[in-house]
Amino acid sequence: MNEKSIKSWDVEDRPREKMLLKGKSALSNAELIAILMGSGSAQESAVDLAKRVLRGASSLNELGKKSIDFFTSFKGIGEAKAVTISAALELGRRRQAEAPLKRIKISSSQDAYNVMGPLLEDLPHEEFWMLLLNRNNVIIVKEKITSGGVAATVVDPKLIFKSALANLASGIILFHNHPSGQTKPSLEDVNITKKLTEAGKLLEIKVLDHIIIGHKGYYSFRDENQI
Numbered sequence: 001m002n003e004k005s006i007k008s009w010d011v012e013d014r015p016r017e018k019m020l021l022k023g024k025s026a027l028s029n030a031e032l033i034a035i036l037m038g039s040g041s042a043q044e045s046a047v048d049l050a051k052r053v054l055r056g057a058s059s060l061n062e063l064g065k066k067s068i069d070f071f072t073s074f075k076g077i078g079e080a081k082a083v084t085i086s087a088a089l090e091l092g093r094r095r096q097a098e099a100p101l102k103r104i105k106i107s108s109s110q111d112a113y114n115v116m117g118p119l120l121e122d123l124p125h126e127e128f129w130m131l132l133l134n135r136n137n138v139i140i141v142k143e144k145i146t147s148g149g150v151a152a153t154v155v156d157p158k159l160i161f162k163s164a165l166a167n168l169a170s171g172i173i174l175f176h177n178h179p180s181g182q183t184k185p186s187l188e189d190v191n192i193t194k195k196l197t198e199a200g201k202l203l204e205i206k207v208l209d210h211i212i213i214g215h216k217g218y219y220s221f222r223d224e225n226q227i
Contacts, residue, residue, distance in 0.1 A: 015047065030054055036084050041076030049076050053085075061216075064089040065122050093122060104139045106131065109220035112173050112211055115142065120177035120213045128155050128176040132169035133208070140167050155192055157199050164205050172200070174210040181215035185226075193221055 015031040024032070033053060034046035041049060053074055057063035071082035096118040106112050112131065120127060126148040132140040145159055155176075164172055174196065176189075185193075193210045200207040209222040221227045 029060065033085060036088050037077065037081045039076075044076070046076075049074060053077070060089070060092075061122060064093055065124065093118065106133060106137045106139065106173065106208075109209055109211060109218070109223050112175075112209060113213065113218045113220075115139070116175045116211070117213055117218065120175060121215055123177055124179055126177055126179060128174070130160060130163075130175065131173045132164055132167050133171040133173065134168075135170045137171065137208075140169055155196075157196055160196065161199060161203055161205065165203070169205060171206040171208045173208050175213060177213040183212045183214040183217055183219035185212055185219060185221070190226070193227065197227055 015027060015035045018031065019027055019035070027035075030047050030050040033050035034040075037046045037050065040046040044052075053071065054063065056070065056074075057066060066086075068079065068082045068086060071077050071085055072079060077085075104111075104115065106115075115131065116129060120129065128145045128148075129142060130145060131142050134140055143163055146155060160172070160174075163169075174193070189210070189212060193207070196210075197207040207227060209220055209227060211221070212219040
């Protein structure tokens with residue numbers, strides 16, 4: 001048996017048994033990933049393999065952006081293990097993004113970013129979303145308008161205001177991400193913001209902000225006096 005095999009470890013040090021004995025919070029990131037992999041290779045344990053995988057990204061957020069090919073490039077990780085790891089990381093991202101919306105009041109661009117940032121900042125493609133708010137700036141619903149490619153997504157104002165009217169929203173906050181990580185608005189971003197702001201005035205539904213989300217940061221049209 002390989003001396004590095006987890007089966008050769010003391011029972012209380014094996015990731016699965018350690019979780020059962022001490023709880024999931026007692027495990028390191030490498031130990032959690034090792035559980036997902038189930039086994040390592042002939043040369044190293046699952047934990048040592050997981051440590052090498054983690055060294056291939058600067059953080060768990062960055063690891064979550066990695067492709068299946070990234071994981072299978074490590075000896076000991078086949079397609080099935082790679083899919084399992086990728087699926088677990090995606091569930092973590094969705095869990096972080098799935099904060100309860102009930103009675104959340106938006107008082108600043110930071111509040112809005114806190115709601116939508118986890119959902120959009122790591123995506124490899126562009127998506128356009130909005131928050132619908134009541135008169136007290138409390139969230140009614142969050143809704144995806146469209147999903148596009150790496151560079152852009154097409155926004156139809158009719159879809160935005162149809163939903164806003166149906167939900168009796170008094171205000172909306174627009175969001176989209178830049179997969180490049182940069183938050184500076186493009187000319188198209190500026191034009192669509194102006195177009196939607198003017199349309200909202202006609203319908204008495206105020207466009208409160210348009211927030212561009214990058215990697216761990218954002219640009220607010222409201223904060224920059226562009227709305």
